[in-house]
Each structure stands twice: as C-alpha cells, then as structure tokens.
Amino acid sequence: MPSGMTLELLPKLNQSTGYNNIAQTRHWVQGMLSDLTRLDARQSRKLPSMKNLGQFSDQSMPLSVEAQPLSDWLLEQFLQRLAHYQPTQHYQAQINNQSSLQGRLLIKEQLRYNSMQPHKFVCERSVLSQDMLANRLIKSALILLMPLLPRSICTPLLRPWQPLFGLNQRERQRLASIYTQAKQQLSVLPLQKQQLQAAQQLVDLAYWLLQQSNASTGYGIDPTRPNLPQPRLCLLIDMNQAFEQWASQRIASMFQQVSSHYRAFIKPKVSGSMIARVKHAYRYDQIC
Structure with a gap:
C-alpha cells in the first residue's frame, strides 16, 4: 500500500487467525490456482474467464509447507x-554498404x-537477431519486476537480455496488438515443441504482468517517487469465481474417474449485477 504496509486478503477457512492457519490458507489457495492453471487448452475453453489464470504453465514450483504470500508466489x-x-x-535481413561483398548484391541500390x-x-545478408517482439515483451516484464528482486538475482538474470530493449x-x-504479433512471430520459428511451449508460456505471463501494471495506482499516488518503500506485486483474484472453476474441474474429474462416459457441461449465466454464476449439469452419454 502507499503507506508501505503489505495487505494480504485471504479466504477465511476457519475462525482462527493464527500463523499456522494463515500459512495453511496460503498453501490451499496456491494449490487451487495451480490446479486451475494445469487445465489444457480444450478444458480451459469450457470454463468461464480463464484468460488470466491460464497464463501459467503446468510446471509450477512445488509448494513448500511454509507457504509464502501470493505476490511472492x-x-x-x-x-x-x-x-x-x-x-x-x-533470421533477419540486414543491408550494409561496405568494402567487402558479403551476401547478395543489390544492383539497384549499388x-x-x-x-x-x-x-x-x-x-544484403541474413543474420541471427534477438530483436523480436516476444523477447522485448519478456524484457519489459523483467524490468517491471527488477525493483522487487535483490541485486544478486538481477545481475545473472539480466545478462542474456542486456542487448535487448x-x-x-x-x-x-x-499492448494487446504487440502480444498478438509476438505470438505469431513465435509460431513460425523452427523451434522444438517444448521450446515453443516454454516461449509461449513466458510471453503469456509477461503480457499478464504488464497488463496488471497498467492499472490505476489510486488518487494522486506517484509510483515513481524515490521515497516510497520497495513495491510489491498486487494480485487481485475473484476467489468466488476461482473456487467455482476449481470445483467444476474437480467434480468433472471425479465423475470421469468413475466412467469415461460422463461429460461435464458448464453453462454460464450472467445476473443483473453482471457477476457470472455457473450452473453445472452432468449427463451420462452412451458412447457407441
């Protein structure tokens, strides 16, 4: 917060507010979010409002017993x-006017x-270049997070990204247009499947972080003032909706463990207050 205090709002699992219960709640929430982000693309499209939670990969860090705040996570x-x-x-085309002939001679320009x-x-010759929108998107997210990191971590992380802007x-x-172009550039690169997936997931997360950084900082608050304390990430999640999505996935998984013939159908219904309520109907289909 502007005062320097860190405010963390967590769901209340029980009436106690002891540290052990807070750590347990953090651990539970992180586990729920990790479960949501492990959904594959086909499952994600069946759930409402997955565009933010779906930015993370299915290779999240194992959660420790001493659960940390969600911003640190x-x-x-x-x-x-x-x-x-x-x-x-x-490969990027590079045109040079030089004393030695390297590449293809451009007769008209000559x-x-x-x-x-x-x-x-x-x-003109083709040279390998790192100047890609995907790399620049990731570099921007790294610059955004640098104030949150100790110098000992920043230096090795920045080294391979130093030449990039x-x-x-x-x-x-x-930002949305840049993100779309970055994904298109990645899709045409001759990368292995795992490399492409890792690149796309990092670009997704960088885009999500940059989106959150564009949010309003409040009335008259200047986030660039040097006398402010170290900033922290602000992560706001609709826990009601996240829990509904998590419960939907869990219930569907339980039914499918009983029989692969079960199919879960989710029908979103928007109320007058524009809050999505989810109705779940489970139907047994006979597959021939």
Whole structure:
C-alpha cells in the first residue's frame, strides 16, 4: 500500500487467525490456482474467464509447507520460467554498404549509392537477431519486476537480455496488438515443441504482468517517487469465481474417474449485477 504496509486478503477457512492457519490458507489457495492453471487448452475453453489464470504453465514450483504470500508466489513463477530460458533468435535481413561483398548484391541500390564508389558494395545478408517482439515483451516484464528482486538475482538474470530493449511507451499503449504479433512471430520459428511451449508460456505471463501494471495506482499516488518503500506485486483474484472453476474441474474429474462416459457441461449465466454464476449439469452419454 502507499503507506508501505503489505495487505494480504485471504479466504477465511476457519475462525482462527493464527500463523499456522494463515500459512495453511496460503498453501490451499496456491494449490487451487495451480490446479486451475494445469487445465489444457480444450478444458480451459469450457470454463468461464480463464484468460488470466491460464497464463501459467503446468510446471509450477512445488509448494513448500511454509507457504509464502501470493505476490511472492507469482514472482517465483516468472523467475522459474526465466531461469531456464534464453532469448529466441530469428533470421533477419540486414543491408550494409561496405568494402567487402558479403551476401547478395543489390544492383539497384549499388547503382544509386555507389556509382562514384566502385570499391563499396550494397549487399544484403541474413543474420541471427534477438530483436523480436516476444523477447522485448519478456524484457519489459523483467524490468517491471527488477525493483522487487535483490541485486544478486538481477545481475545473472539480466545478462542474456542486456542487448535487448523493452517496449516503448507507444507500444505499451497497444499492448494487446504487440502480444498478438509476438505470438505469431513465435509460431513460425523452427523451434522444438517444448521450446515453443516454454516461449509461449513466458510471453503469456509477461503480457499478464504488464497488463496488471497498467492499472490505476489510486488518487494522486506517484509510483515513481524515490521515497516510497520497495513495491510489491498486487494480485487481485475473484476467489468466488476461482473456487467455482476449481470445483467444476474437480467434480468433472471425479465423475470421469468413475466412467469415461460422463461429460461435464458448464453453462454460464450472467445476473443483473453482471457477476457470472455457473450452473453445472452432468449427463451420462452412451458412447457407441
């Protein structure tokens, strides 16, 4: 909060507020969110409002007994993916006017620029470049999280990303379009399936973090003031809806363990207050 106090709102599992119960609640909530993010793409489309919870991969860190605040847990999910990831590269056309011929000679440009300089050549060659929107999106999220990290962690994390620039202000204003283009660039790269999946998941999480950073900071609060305490991530989740989604997945899983013929159908119903209520109907289908 602006005062420097960290405020954490958790569901109340029981009447006690002892530390053990708080840690147990954190552990339970993190487990519920991890279960939700393990849903595959086909299952996710059947559940309402999964676009945010679906940004994380199914390889989340194992939860320790000493459960940490959700903001720290979210930060660790990003760092876990970043630690095992290197910026992707693609071939990019590069045009140079130089004294040696390297690559393809551009006749039209050669006649235009070097008619009086026969010792120089305008040539085009393909070079590997890290200048991709996906990499810049991840770099922007890393810059956003740097104030939350100790220097000993920042230095090795930043090293492979040092040559890259983050998104500029104009690009941040059209973040959704940049995200779509970044995903398209990744989809055409000759990457192995696991590499492509890791890249897409990291881009998804970086996009989600940057989306949250665009939220309003309140009345007259300047987040860039140097006298403010160390910032922390703010993670707001509709626990009622998250629990409904988690319970839906759990109940469907229980039915399918009994018989693969069971199918779960979820019908969202929007009330007058625009809060999604979910009705669940389970039907036994005879499969021929």
